[in-house]
Amino acid sequence: MQEINITVNSKEYTLTVPPYMSLLEMLREKLNLTGSKEGCGNGECGACTVLFDGEPVRSCLVLAVEADKSEVTTIEGLSNPDGTNPIQEAFIAEDAVQCGYCTPGFVMAVQALLNRTSEPTDEDIKEALGGHLCRCTGYEAIYRAIKKLVK
Amino acid sequence: MHKIVESLNYLGGKNMATIPQPSERLDARKKTSGKAKFVADLTFPGMLHAVILRSPHGHALINSIDISEAKKISGIEAIITGKDVADLVINIDIGDQQPIAVDKVRFMGEPVAAVLADDKWKAAEAVDLIKVEYEILPAVTDAREAMKEDSPILHEKQEDYKRHGETNFTAGTNVFSHYKLRKGKLEDIFEKADLVLENSFVYPHRSHTQIEPHGAIAFWTNESEMEMYSSTQSPFFVRTCLADMFAIDPANIIVKAGYLGGGFGGKSDVTIEPLLAAISRFVPGKYVKLTLGREEAFTGSVIARGAAVELKTAVSKEGKILGEKVKIYFNSGAYGSCSLHIVTAAGHNSSGPYEIDNMEVDAYGVYTNNPPVGAFRGYGHPEVHWAKERQINLIAKELGIDPLKVRKINLLKPGSINALGQEIELENGDLAGCVDKVAERLGEIELPAETDNLVYGKGMAAMMKSPVMATNSAASATLRFNESGSVDLAVSGVEMGQGTKTAMRQVAAGGLELPLERIKIKEDISTDNSPYGWQTIGSTTSWKGGMAVLDAVQKAIDQLKANAAAVFDVAVTEVEYADNKLYLSSDPDKILTTEEVCFGYMRGNGYLLGQPVQAYGTYVPPELTHPDPETGQGNCAAEWTFGAQGVVLSINKNTGEITVHNLITALDAGKVINPVLARNQLVGAMVQELGGALTEELVYAEDGKMRNNNFTDFKIPTPEDVAETKMEVYFFETPEPIGPFGARGIAEHGTVGIAAAVGNAISDALNIEIFNLPIYNEKVFMEMTKAGDLVV
Numbered sequence A: 001m002q003e004i005n006i007t008v009n010s011k012e013y014t015l016t017v018p019p020y021m022s023l024l025e026m027l028r029e030k031l032n033l034t035g036s037k038e039g040c041g042n043g044e045c046g047a048c049t050v051l052f053d054g055e056p057v058r059s060c061l062v063l064a065v066e067a068d069k070s071e072v073t074t075i076e077g078l079s080n081p082d083g084t085n086p087i088q089e090a091f092i093a094e095d096a097v098q099c100g101y102c103t104p105g106f107v108m109a110v111q112a113l114l115n116r117t118s119e120p121t122d123e124d125i126k127e128a129l130g131g132h133l134c135r136c137t138g139y140e141a142i143y144r145a146i147k148k149l150v151k
Numbered sequence B: 001m002h003k004i005v006e007s008l009n010y011l012g013g014k015n016m017a018t019i020p021q022p023s024e025r026l027d028a029r030k031k032t033s034g035k036a037k038f039v040a041d042l043t044f045p046g047m048l049h050a051v052i053l054r055s056p057h058g059h060a061l062i063n064s065i066d067i068s069e070a071k072k073i074s075g076i077e078a079i080i081t082g083k084d085v086a087d088l089v090i091n092i093d094i095g096d097q098q099p100i101a102v103d104k105v106r107f108m109g110e111p112v113a114a115v116l117a118d119d120k121w122k123a124a125e126a127v128d129l130i131k132v133e134y135e136i137l138p139a140v141t142d143a144r145e146a147m148k149e150d151s152p153i154l155h156e157k158q159e160d161y162k163r164h165g166e167t168n169f170t171a172g173t174n175v176f177s178h179y180k181l182r183k184g185k186l187e188d189i190f191e192k193a194d195l196v197l198e199n200s201f202v203y204p205h206r207s208h209t210q211i212e213p214h215g216a217i218a219f220w221t222n223e224s225e226m227e228m229y230s231s232t233q234s235p236f237f238v239r240t241c242l243a244d245m246f247a248i249d250p251a252n253i254i255v256k257a258g259y260l261g262g263g264f265g266g267k268s269d270v271t272i273e274p275l276l277a278a279i280s281r282f283v284p285g286k287y288v289k290l291t292l293g294r295e296e297a298f299t300g301s302v303i304a305r306g307a308a309v310e311l312k313t314a315v316s317k318e319g320k321i322l323g324e325k326v327k328i329y330f331n332s333g334a335y336g337s338c339s340l341h342i343v344t345a346a347g348h349n350s351s352g353p354y355e356i357d358n359m360e361v362d363a364y365g366v367y368t369n370n371p372p373v374g375a376f377r378g379y380g381h382p383e384v385h386w387a388k389e390r391q392i393n394l395i396a397k398e399l400g401i402d403p404l405k406v407r408k409i410n411l412l413k414p415g416s417i418n419a420l421g422q423e424i425e426l427e428n429g430d431l432a433g434c435v436d437k438v439a440e441r442l443g444e445i446e447l448p449a450e451t452d453n454l455v456y457g458k459g460m461a462a463m464m465k466s467p468v469m470a471t472n473s474a475a476s477a478t479l480r481f482n483e484s485g486s487v488d489l490a491v492s493g494v495e496m497g498q499g500t501k502t503a504m505r506q507v508a509a510g511g512l513e514l515p516l517e518r519i520k521i522k523e524d525i526s527t528d529n530s531p532y533g534w535q536t537i538g539s540t541t542s543w544k545g546g547m548a549v550l551d552a553v554q555k556a557i558d559q560l561k562a563n564a565a566a567v568f569d570v571a572v573t574e575v576e577y578a579d580n581k582l583y584l585s586s587d588p589d590k591i592l593t594t595e596e597v598c599f600g601y602m603r604g605n606g607y608l609l610g611q612p613v614q615a616y617g618t619y620v621p622p623e624l625t626h627p628d629p630e631t632g633q634g635n636c637a638a639e640w641t642f643g644a645q646g647v648v649l650s651i652n653k654n655t656g657e658i659t660v661h662n663l664i665t666a667l668d669a670g671k672v673i674n675p676v677l678a679r680n681q682l683v684g685a686m687v688q689e690l691g692g693a694l695t696e697e698l699v700y701a702e703d704g705k706m707r708n709n710n711f712t713d714f715k716i717p718t719p720e721d722v723a724e725t726k727m728e729v730y731f732f733e734t735p736e737p738i739g740p741f742g743a744r745g746i747a748e749h750g751t752v753g754i755a756a757a758v759g760n761a762i763s764d765a766l767n768i769e770i771f772n773l774p775i776y777n778e779k780v781f782m783e784m785t786k787a788g789d790l791v792v
C-alpha cells in the first residue's frame, strides 16, 4: 500500500492505494466517480479517458501511484457551476449518445482538444478521436456535435 | 408512397399525423455527465467479487482440479468447480449447457471454476493457483467440417438432453437443429432453366463488442430467493431461465436491469447470469459481483453470426428466379439454445425479398468448439442476405443484364406468396419504392474518374426482415395517473441506447393528447413490479411495446370517461375524451378536466365518484404459429420490414485499401415515431455492419483457441474509418396495421444488406467477386493481382 496526494475535479485527496491499482480503478472504487468507464482495461477503447495534468490519458493504463501529486479531471468535473457544459450540450443536441457507455470518454477527448485549440481542423478532430470506440452511433452524430462546437 | 390509414385499428382508427417530439433523448443528460449508472458502477456493502477460471482449450476432458493452493489465499470466501453445481442445467430450449463445465470443456473460455473473495485481486490470485489437468481432444471449428462423419463429436448424448419444444437434432452427430422449408416443387427446374448458378458464401463469426462488457450482481437471501442486477436485454427471460435451472418459482427471483451499455442481441437470452447465480448461491446474504474483462467478453459470453450459405439458383434468361436450393450451415459453437432460432430465421429469410415459387431450404445448427453463438443485430438476416444479394449480382453478370432488373422482376409485391406461404399485402411496405430510391441515389452520385491509384464502385442490396419470436412473446405497459393529472408510465423493454423509453413516452403522449412533460416513464426494469416483457429483441420493442402503451392508453381513457360519466350522471357512452378534457357529447360545453377526474371526482362533502385511473396494457402479436415441421411454413413472422441499401466506395489499386464514401438505406418504417432516433439507429447499424463487411472476423487456431479476442486484433469501425462517409437514410411510411401509429421495427434493419452492397460495389469497381467475408483490404489486393476475373 502506498499513500498518494491527488487533486481530482479540484478537490484534494490523500489516499492509500495498492501499487497495482489503476487510476481508473482508484477513481471508480475509491472515490466513487463512476462516470469514467472501463471498456477494455487495455488502452484500446478510450472509455476511461480523463484529463491528467490537462492531457487526455487512458486512466486504465495509468497506475494510481503514478498520479501522486497530479491533477485529474473526470467527466463529473466538467460541468460549469450551473450544471451545463457546452460539449455535453452539443452531444445532446446532436443526439450523439445512444447507450452512453463510450460517451464520457468522447466528451473528455473533445474537452482536451478544445483546451488545445478553439479552431481545430478536421485532421485535429480525427486525431483527437483516435482510439475511441463507439459501437452504437456510427460516429456521424459525434462528428456533428464536434463541428457544432467549433463553428 | 401508400397511405392506408383506414386500416389502422388502434384507438378507433385514430392516426397521429404528428407525434409529439421531444427536444432530446430522455437519458442524454445523465449519460453525457457521467451520472447514468450501469451495472459495473453499482456496489453494495460487503460485496464479494467473482473471478472465473476459464478453459484455455477448445475441446478437452477435465481429469482433475486441485484447489488446495488457491484456498490458502486470505479473503477467499468460496471456490466452486463444476462438480459442486453438476446438477444445474441451463435449458433455454436445449438443456445442453451447464453453468460450469463438469467433465469436459467444449470451447476456449468455458468456465471451469470460480473464486469468490472480498477483493478482486485476491480472487484473481487464487484463480491463478487452481491446477487443472486436461486431456486435450481433437477440436472442430467449422460447421461443414463438423458435419463430416469423422468429425470430433461435442455432445455424445444429445438424445439425453431435456428440451423445451421441438428441436430437430440428429443423435450421434453435431447437428442439433435442422430447419426445413419446402415451397412448390424443384423437380426438373434445374434442367429446364436457362441458367443454373451454384455458389457458396461464408459469413464468419464476429463479436458484438458492446463497449460495456457483461456484468451482474447477485444476492441470495436463502437458497430459494434471489435478486440480481444484470446487464441484460431480457430480465424476464433471465428470470424464467434461472427459475427453471434451480426449480424454484420465478416469483422468488427478481432480475433488475437499468441502462445497458449496448446490447445488439449479445445480452439477450442468458449469458453470465446462470453462472453467477450458481456460484453466488454458496454465499447467501452476500452480494456477489461478476464483470467480464474485455478478453472474457469475447470468449465468455456469446459470439455472433457464423454461417456458410450454399445457393443453387435456377433462372430464366430474363432473370426470373424459377427455383432455388438453399443450404445453410450455422457454426453455432459449443451450445445450441441461443442460436436455435437464428437458424430458423435465416431459413425463413433465405429467399431474400423475392418471390420464388419453388424452394428447398435446409438450415442446420451445428455444434463446434467455438463459444456459443447468440443473437446479433440482424438475427440470421445479414448472413443470408450476404449470400442472396451477391447471388443476384452474379446472376445478372452471367446473363449480361442490369442487377437492378433482376431484383425488380423478382421482388415480392402485393399478392406475392413469400417463402413462409404468407400473402404479401400493400400494407407490408413499399419494397419497390425503397429499391428505386436507392437505385436513384446511386444513379445521382457522380463518381470521379478512375485514376492511377483509385477506382470507384457502387453496389446495392434489397432486403427484408421479420422478427422471430415465441408465439406468446408479450409486451406490456402500465399507466397510472397522478393526483396532478400527470402520468407514470412503465413499459417492458430495456433501454440499451435505442431510445425506446423516449419513443414510448411519445406514443403515450400522442395517445393521451398530453404534453410530453406530463408523462414520466420508468427507465429501469425490475421483474417483481415492472410490466411483463418477453425480451428486448428483434427491434420489436417500439412496435409491441408501443401497442401495449396504446392498449393502456385506451383503457385509461375508458376509466376517465367512466369517472366523468359518474359526475355527469350519464351513461359512459355519452362522454367524449379529447385534448386532455372530458365532455358530454350532447353538450360540449359541459367539460371536466382530466385532472379533476383522474383520481376519482370528489364532491364538496368528500363523497368520491369513480376511482383512480390505472391501466395495464398488453400486446401479443396476433395469430403466430410455429412453422410446420415438414414444409417449414406457417404464420411465423408477424411483421415484415422491407428496404434497400447502397454503398459507394473507392479502392486504392496499389494497396487494396477501401474507403467508403456513401452508406445509404431506404426503409419502410411504417411510421417514424422519432425521426432523430430512427435515423441514428439506422446509421449506427450501417456502420456496425460495415465492420462485418470489411474487418471483423474471429480467428481460431485448429485446436479451437480464439486468436484475436481484443480490440487491437479484432478491428471494429473507428471514427477515422467513417470520417469521410456520407450517411443517407430515407424513410417510407406505409402504415403497419398492427403497429403503434403504424410503426414497425427498424433498429436492426440497417445491418441486413450492407455487406452484400459492399461486395457488389467491389465487383462493380474491379470486376472481382468476393464470396467470403470480411473483405479485408489485403484480400482485395490479392484478388486484384490474381489473373482472371472470377475467383474465390
Ligand code: FES
Pocket: A037, A038, A039, A040, A041, A042, A043, A044, A045, A046, A047, A048, A049, A058, A059, A060, A061
Ligand atoms: S478502458 Fe481504458 S482504454 Fe478501454
Ligand code: FES
Pocket: A096, A097, A098, A099, A100, A101, A102, A103, A133, A134, A135, A136, A137, B211, B261, B262, B497
Ligand atoms: S453510445 Fe454506445 S458505445 Fe457509444
